[in-house]
Amino acid sequence: MSSTQIQTYTLSEGIKLSFTDSGAPPNAVNYVTVLFLHGGMFNAYQFHKIHSHAHSLNLRTVILHRRDYEGSTPYSPEELEELEQGSVVFWERLSAQIAEFLEIFILREKIPKASPGSVGGGNGGVAIFGWSAGCSTVLSFLGASHNPMISQESYKLLEEYIGNCILYDPTYLCFGYTLPSDNHNYIPWADPTVAPEDIPRAVSEWVSSYYDHPCYDPISGSLPVTATIHDLDGTRTKSDEITISSWTDEELVKGIEGIPAKNEMLV
Numbered sequence: 001m002s003s004t005q006i007q008t009y010t011l012s013e014g015i016k017l018s019f020t021d022s023g024a025p026p027n028a029v030n031y032v033t034v035l036f037l038h039g040g041m042f043n044a045y046q047f048h049k050i051h052s053h054a055h056s057l058n059l060r061t062v063i064l065h066r067r068d069y070e071g072s073t074p075y076s077p078e079e080l081e082e083l084e085q086g087s088v089v090f091w092e093r094l095s096a097q098i099a100e101f102l103e104i105f106i107l108r109e110k111i112p113k114a115s116p117g118s119v120g121g122g123n124g125g126v127a128i129f130g131w132s133a134g135c136s137t138v139l140s141f142l143g144a145s146h147n148p149m150i151s152q153e154s155y156k157l158l159e160e161y162i163g164n165c166i167l168y169d170p171t172y173l174c175f176g177y178t179l180p181s182d183n184h185n186y187i188p189w190a191d192p193t194v195a196p197e198d199i200p201r202a203v204s205e206w207v208s209s210y211y212d213h214p215c216y217d218p219i220s221g222s223l224p225v226t227a228t229i230h231d232l233d234g235t236r237t238k239s240d241e242i243t244i245s246s247w248t249d250e251e252l253v254k255g256i257e258g259i260p261a262k263n264e265m266l267v
Helices: 044-057 077-085 086-109 133-142 152-159 196-206 247-254 258-265
Strands: 004-008 014-022 032-037 059-065 125-131 160-170
Touching: 004 077, 014 044, 014 247, 032 086, 032 160, 044 059, 044 247, 077 086, 077 258, 086 133, 086 152, 133 160, 196 258, 247 258
Parallel strands: 032 059, 032 125, 125 160
Antiparallel strands: 004 014, 014 059
């Protein structure tokens, strides 16, 4: 089914997940389906332009609104308490919901299985893409050796389809890291001068800023092994130019959601 209009799947226990879908490339047999999981604050709308490029790259793009974001079921008070406490059950449940969504989509849309060469660039199957805070969901889904909330039948099915995982700009929290005690880079949600109601604005301006990387080597296209977080130009609250300054009022309303972001900051 091809539609860039928001669709909704209803999972077990009435959980709803909304998404947009580019549809399969015309006349393609072995295309790759890419499931996008957005980060915090900015919902799936930020990726909507990707759909127009999908078919020329032999891709089918599915952009999911994560739980608590537009069209998807909000977290319950009990779930928010689990999130704040770092409960394993919270992440197991969230991972199981992603697994169920994928299973429904695979069977309903009859997408091609991952071919033997899909890992690392083959055809068919599903690639799961996480950006920023969305990488936490990806890692909890793919990183657990066994999730008691996902059946063996589901595991077996998904193993035939999932071929690639892309972690784009994951946060340090996704890996369970703590910042160095002498970190001097600005973090808006840790700024005591920012009122709770102003955190969404502060975060959206900060995360869409442009920063220099003084130790970046343009020839090798990488950072030296000696680079650390202290080398970043990250002490400013925002840069002179920020991405969201180019967004229209309509795009800001569609693409930024403050309440889910506040909830995720419970982590």
